[in-house]
Amino acid sequence: MNRVKATVAYDGTNFAGYQFQPKMRTVQSEIDKALRKLHKDPAIYSVASGRTDAGVHAWGQVIHFDTPLELELDRWQMALNVLLPKDIRIVGTEYVDDEFHARYSATGKTYMFKWSYSEVQSPFDRNYSVHLGKWRPDIERMREAAHYFIGTHDFTSFCSSKTATSTKVRTVRELTLTKRDEELIMMIEGNGFLYNMVRTIAGMLFAVGIGWNDPEDMKKIIEAKDRKKAGKTAPAHGLYLMSVTYDD
Amino acid sequence: MNRVKATVAYDGTNFAGYQFQPKMRTVQSEIDKALRKLHKDPAIYSVASGRTDAGVHAWGQVIHFDTPLELELDRWQMALNVLLPKDIRIVGTEYVDDEFHARYSATGKTYMFKWSYSEVQSPFDRNYSVHLGKWRPDIERMREAAHYFIGTHDFTSFCSSKTATSTKVRTVRELTLTKRDEELIMMIEGNGFLYNMVRTIAGMLFAVGIGWNDPEDMKKIIEAKDRKKAGKTAPAHGLYLMSVTYDD
Missing domain, CATH: 3.30.70.660 (Pseudouridine synthase I, catalytic domain, C-terminal subdomain)
Structure with missing residues (x-):
């Protein structure tokens, strides 16, 4: 498994906040949905540095996820941005070792x-x-x-x-x-x-x-x-x- | 009757264009709704310099309307902005003579x-x-x-x-x-x-x-x-x- 760190920008206007909530449009739900589509695996998920409230924006939220795929780095950004709605953009990605944790390493x-x-x-x-x-x-x-x-x-x-x-x-x-x-x-x-x-x-x-x-x-x-x-x-x-x- | 010229800014994102259309959210409908509320008169209406398409924005659209009210100029702006949704703002108003027409005088x-x-x-x-x-x-x-x-x-x-x-x-x-x-x-x-x-x-x-x-x-x-x-x-x-x- 490879661990990918990604930097994420989003316009918080049309989200019920960052964190997953059933039946609500949240940033995390959209990111995980894109990851699951890309991997054709309903179990994959992302971990963020922390949540943000409804209406709060981000230029530099950070997430990580584990993946069996080995894409070239700029491919990750492109592949995810194609699948994500336009109010969320992946603005950077890098491979990190599995010591890295978006929340606990911050x-x-x-x-x-x-x-x-x-x-x-x-x-x-x-x-x-x-x-x-x-x-x-x-x-x-x-x-x-x-x-x-x-x-x-x-x-x-x-x-x-x-x-x-x-x-x-x-x-x-x-x-x-x-x-x-x-x-x-x-x-x-x-x-x-x-x-x-x-x-x-x-x-x-x-x-x-x-x-x-x-x-x-x-x-x-x-x-x-x-x-x-x-x-x-x-x-x-x-x-x-x-x-x-x-x-x- | 007094004729008021107003300069209007709007974010076109959530409008089906400028011009009135039944059952659609348009800039004109929202402006006329605000004017009617303010005047308590369902017959009052505004005339714009021209229409803009769905998604098109404005920093300086111009409209005019005729009114029996004689508010101080800055009152017009305040009164209308309170009644208008936040994606439309009146950014200037002036009294003009009735020769002035937002469309034909442009x-x-x-x-x-x-x-x-x-x-x-x-x-x-x-x-x-x-x-x-x-x-x-x-x-x-x-x-x-x-x-x-x-x-x-x-x-x-x-x-x-x-x-x-x-x-x-x-x-x-x-x-x-x-x-x-x-x-x-x-x-x-x-x-x-x-x-x-x-x-x-x-x-x-x-x-x-x-x-x-x-x-x-x-x-x-x-x-x-x-x-x-x-x-x-x-x-x-x-x-x-x-x-x-x-x-x-």
Whole structure:
């Protein structure tokens, strides 16, 4: 058996999220359907670095699957893209040894969150960024607030209360805010993220930007370890999984 | 009665074209529905500069409608955008005198046609540009071919054979090709365009770019006044109505 690692981009708009759900159109179902067609084997399946919610996009989701086939590398991409719907594209493939695991070998992830400033939201952006409407958040305040998230913290206040994991300690290594044309872009990189964590941080930074919270509040909110202390989760359609990193 | 001119942007993906059709989701139906709700009057309607096909987008379609209401200008935009679906946005409004007619007063239109070069088509572009796949058209050849379209010609060879208009003579004032990042952009401006004319010109320029036709062939094809001489109509989802001009 050969193990293939593939990088996957998808437009999350028309999916009920990444993970398989009976009778729903999910990214995983479509990928596994394509793999099964290609292999003529109903037992083959893929493993992803993690799930994403309904409406969340990806430029660089990573999956792996085991296969008895030995295609040339660029053939994998072509063969799968022919079978996949156009809102999912395989953008890269490589053979890896069987130590590699898309989820357990991951050492970091980068997410982007996008807001748009345009006076009227462009109809072309409606599923791809969160429209700021009349709000004009103060980026300097957001940057100040961002500092509090850097480092290793217990992020209980910033994950869905439904989250059941052994530890809610995560390390955020980078968190930047950039204005670019009519967009405000948050990039966040860390060793892993809890369920809803990026969207809750995005929502919190927005609240600071428009003056509902002060940058210093972040410290107290993190220390409270209470989801109710952090504000609204930002909408799914502003979020993109940009890349997953693995140690060589 | 007051006459309002409005500029409208729409993502054509989920519409069966611009024009009203019974039981179909069209741009016109949605606009007229919003106007009727706002006025509580089932007889109110809008007139557009012209129709666009299913899948064709607009950044600058222009409509007009007559109304007994006297809202402040920015109120029109807000009130209609609240009632419209998010894939249609009113991006500008002004009061005009009743000589103004969105269709008959138009003196020019600009369309854009977009191809994308990316090795794998981005899932985010799938409805917004035509993927070139392995093709790498020669832009200099396309520019040479473009010269033949400039000026006043009988464009019978470049419109759907279903077109029934008194004259097929149109004037193309500008036709440019530009490479920008991973996109090839055609911009065309003229006093008016026949049904499918822009997409047929785009298809023909592509054929020249990849060597199926020579730039000089354009002269013969235009002179033939025969739709069969021109090649394939380029796909609708690469096309955008950018603006409509009116003399003051």
